[in-house]
Amino acid sequence: MTLGPDVAPGLDTDALLDDRDIRIVVCCGSGGVGKTTTAAALGVRAAERGRRAVVLTIDPARRLAQSMGIDRLDNVPRRVEDIDGANGGELHAMMLDMKRTFDETVEAHTDAARARAILENPFYQSLSAGFAGTQEYMAMEKLGQLRARDEWDLIIVDTPPSRSALDFLDAPKRLGSFLDGKFIRLLMAPAKIGGRAGMKFLNVGMSMMTGTLGKLLGGQFLQDVQTFVSAMDSMFGGFRTRADATYKLLQAPGTAFLVVATPERDALREAAYFVERLAAEQMPLAGLVLNRVHDSGASRLTAERALSAAENLEEGGIVDHTTGKAGLSDPVDPAGVSPEAVGTPLPPDGRDTPTASPDANETGHDQGETEDRSQEEPDDEDAAPASAAYSVEQLTAGLLRLHAERMQVVAREKRTRDCFTALHPEVAVTEVAALPGDVHDLTGLRAIGDRLAAGPASAPAGAA
Amino acid sequence: MSRFQVVSGKGGTGKTTVAAALALALAAEGKRTLLVEVEGRQGIAQLFESEALPYEERRIAVAPGGGEVHALAIDAERALLDYLQMFYKLGSAGRALKKLGAIDFATTIAPGVRDVLLTGKACEAVRRKDKKGRFVYDHVVMDAPPTGRITRFLNVNDEVAGLARIGPIHNQAQAVMRVLKSPETAVHLVTLLEEMPVQETADGIAELRAAELPVGRVIVNMVRPHLLDEEALLTVSGARRKEIAKTLTRAGVTGAAALVRPLVEQAAQHAQRVSLEREQRAVLAGLGLPTAELPLLGDGVDLSALHDLAAELRKQGAGEEVGS
Structure with a gap:
């Protein structure tokens, strides 16, 4: 379909997937726009075009996960069967298990006794089980791990369904500012000086502080936090270094961000925000994937x-x-x-033969x-x-x-989309035509991949 | 009728719109409703076409019959400072804590504290009374986190009560939990008639029930009109297409012959969707919860559309059930 005066450049999905210098593709966008499906479809397409790809999904719908054979939540990339390997590619897929990733990070970076102390700490158990924020840290951690293993030449990442779609970008910084803060040193202080006995060596201000917190939280809780923080102390540096490294990785030329949206006001508003934010963070944006776009083969009829x-x-x-x-x-x-x-x-299939169309003598009537x-x-x-x-x-x-x-939907989507294009004419766009149902299998993912690659001109067959 | 109505739903299902419409519906006939938002997205302000909401309850809409909707964007940090001031007269200590990064820690890193503050503030509004002992708000409607996180979000106080085993936070967490698990609360889930949101709704309900949180109703949003039923579409084949072409021409459509195929194709897609929607309706019916349905609004949601949705919810009795 035509897009009016502001025609955005088309996004060449296949060129992106074929570019061997691209090692990470990040799919981001607000909730419910089809991020995970897009990531999975890109993975299938990349693999069948010869990449050794891995898809890291965060919270896939059950049947989508089953379509890739990763309905087990074991935090390990599994080979996806039935991928056409004729071009030498393969696909692995995994679902992020936050707690497991956190546990493994703890185990990998500290000695056994200390690891056990951390894993058994009630504060840690709550933290790792998935409170707001943990998912973002762990997605970044896992991405760093996958990249470090260097077993795949393309990592496709889905992003967590966050409060704000940008939380995962903020995660490393937030962790960093917390670790640099005075507060953590304060929390660590008593334990460092020698457990509870150390409390008496604190200056008056500090003991008033911990006293206040103790009053608020209950002494046991504060002690759990302090034990946790001091046990984690040795790990924090590494945590921070890795988070920073992953952040830098996201800025590197080998990374491409795809912002995913649907042609609806809220989703595109979020997408515009995302585009601006990625620019501010100097993160490389490849383009916008516009899912569930409607079109009509009879658009001539208003x-x-x-x-x-x-x-x-x-x-x-x-x-x-x-x-x-x-x-x-x-x-x-x-x-x-x-x-x-x-x-x-009309032949039985209804395909019209425009050669003998009666339109000609009607025009103008x-x-x-x-x-x-x-x-x-x-x-x-x-x-x-x-x-x-x-x-x-x-x-x-x-x-x-x-x-x-249908035409009203098409018109509304076009208006919404034009608003985005007017704001960000530089962003390359690919459109994925709306499917009547959900995707359940590799065939469905391949179909989405075809549409992703067909770009903005992917009008359905039969257009008059 | 539950006084605290929590609206959750999968991303993209329009839960903010539904929460706002529900707040308007409940404010009819002179009632006062508080609509709260907890995710810092300023979705309510956008919907009501007002400027960004401050951390302050203010009137944003008037309902038919003199009712009022007030709105509040709860900010965890401000809520924490409020608490410190309100309960412990710790205004200055609050500032000191903030300087140290303790407030940041509490509201972004510490497990659950953020969610405790958000639910705590909402429950405070539910329980708040004026000098004459009447509730300040007849209803509090929360635009809550999405279905995938709602149980954990509401249940966080249980967890915190377990972590902080004594002290004011423990007591506070328990008090909040008492409100949330009582019939005073109803958690509604917004869905679309599509497979993924319906599946997530079913999973969400199971989780809520397992946590003994009161489930209200399922609100099916963006329901499209069924313009043509499948039986009719089954008849559109072969020879009938010729008739249709003729009929189109008679109705004043030019170039009809070329249009039949795409029109019938569109109809086939419609039929497929209708049949998928029927399957999803059956799944929803199997959940054994009252439902409400809201129509798809062609041109997006503006203020007048919001009032229409509110009227529709009233007509369907949404908000009147007690939690089950």
Whole structure:
């Protein structure tokens, strides 16, 4: 479809997936826009085009996960079967298990005794089980781990369904500012000096502070926190270094961000925010994936005209005129009576042959003339058995109303999209036409991949 | 009728819109409703076309019959400082804590504290009474975190009560939990008639029930009109297409022959969606909860559309159930 004056450049998805210098693709966007499906479809396509790819999903819908054979939450990349490896590629997929990732990080970076102390700490157990924020840290940690293993030449990452879609970008910084803060040193102080006995060496201000916190939180809680912080102390440096490294990795030329959205106001607003934020963070944006875009093969017929035609059929004399005859069901040779209306006979699949189109002599005729003429014509109901319930006028009016609804959706989506393009004309866009149902298998993911690669001109077949 | 109505739903299902419409619906006939937002997205302000909400309860809409909707964007940091001031007269210590980064720690890093503050503030508004002992708000409606996180979000106080085993935070957490698990509260889940949101709704309900949190109703949003039923569409084949082309021409459509195929294709997609929607309705019916349905609004949601949705919710009796 055409996009008006601000036509965004097309996003060449295949070029992106084929670029061996691209090692990480991050799919981000607000909730419910199809991020995970997009990531999975990109993974399948990349693998079948010859990349050794791994998809890191955060919280996939069950059936999507099953479609890739990763319904087990074991935090390990699993090879996806039935990928066409003819081009030498393969696909692995995994689902992030926050707690496990956290546990493994602790175990990998500290000695066994200390690791156990941390893992058994009640504060740690709550923290790792998935409070706001943990998912973001752990997604970054896992991404860093996958990249460090260097077993894959392309990592495709889905991002967590955060409060704000940008939380995962902030995670390393937030962790950093916390670790640099005075507060953590304060929390660590008593334990460092020698457990509870150390409390008495604190200066007055500090003991007032911990006293206040103790009062608020209960002494046990504070002690749990202090034990946790001091046990983690040795790890924090490494944590921070890795978080910083992952952040830098995201800024590197080998990374490409894809912002995913649907052509709806909220999703595109979030997408615009994202685009601006990525620019501010100097993170490389490859483009916008616009999911669930509607189009119509009959876009020549406007919503207004479709509705007025439907009304003609439902309310005008036409319906009365014809329904009166519908019961008679006397077959008349359709080709003989109305060349204008019937035009070229349609083959059974309905594909029209525009060569003999009757349009030509109609252009410029007003509706009234057409209507007048058609009313003179005899009805040619062919008495198909099913037509007993629905007259052809009812059916046709229904088709017209459906079309009008579709055209309104198309127009609304275009307006929303134009707003985005006006704000960010530089962002390359690919559109994925809306599917009637959800994706459950590799075939479905391949179909999405095809649409992703077809770019913004992916109008459905049959466009008039 | 539950006084605390929590609205959750999968991302993209329109839970903020539904929460706002519910707040308007509940404010009808002279009632006062507080609509709270907890995710710092300023979704309410955008919806009501007002400027960003401060951390302050202010009137944002008037409902039919003189009712009022007030709104509040709860900010965890401010809520924590409020608490310190309110309960412990720790205004200055609060500032000192902030300087040290303790407030940051508490509201962003410390497990659950943020969620405790958010639910705590909402429950405070639910329980708040004026000098005459009447509730300040007849209802509090929360635009809550999405379905995937809602149980954990509401249940966080249980967890915190376990972590902080004594002291004011422990007591506070328990008090909040008493409100949340009582019939005073109803948690509604917004969904679309699509597979993923419906599946997530079913999972969410199971989690809420396991945590003994009161589930209210399922609100099906953005329901499209069924313009043509499948039986009718099944008849659109072969010879019928010729008739349709003729009928289109009679109705004043030019170039009808070329339009039949795409129109019928669109109808087939519609039929497929109708049949998928029917399956999803059956899944929702199996959940054994009252439901409400809101129509898809062609041109997006503005203020007048919000009032229409509120009227629709009232008509369907949403908000009247007690938690089950």
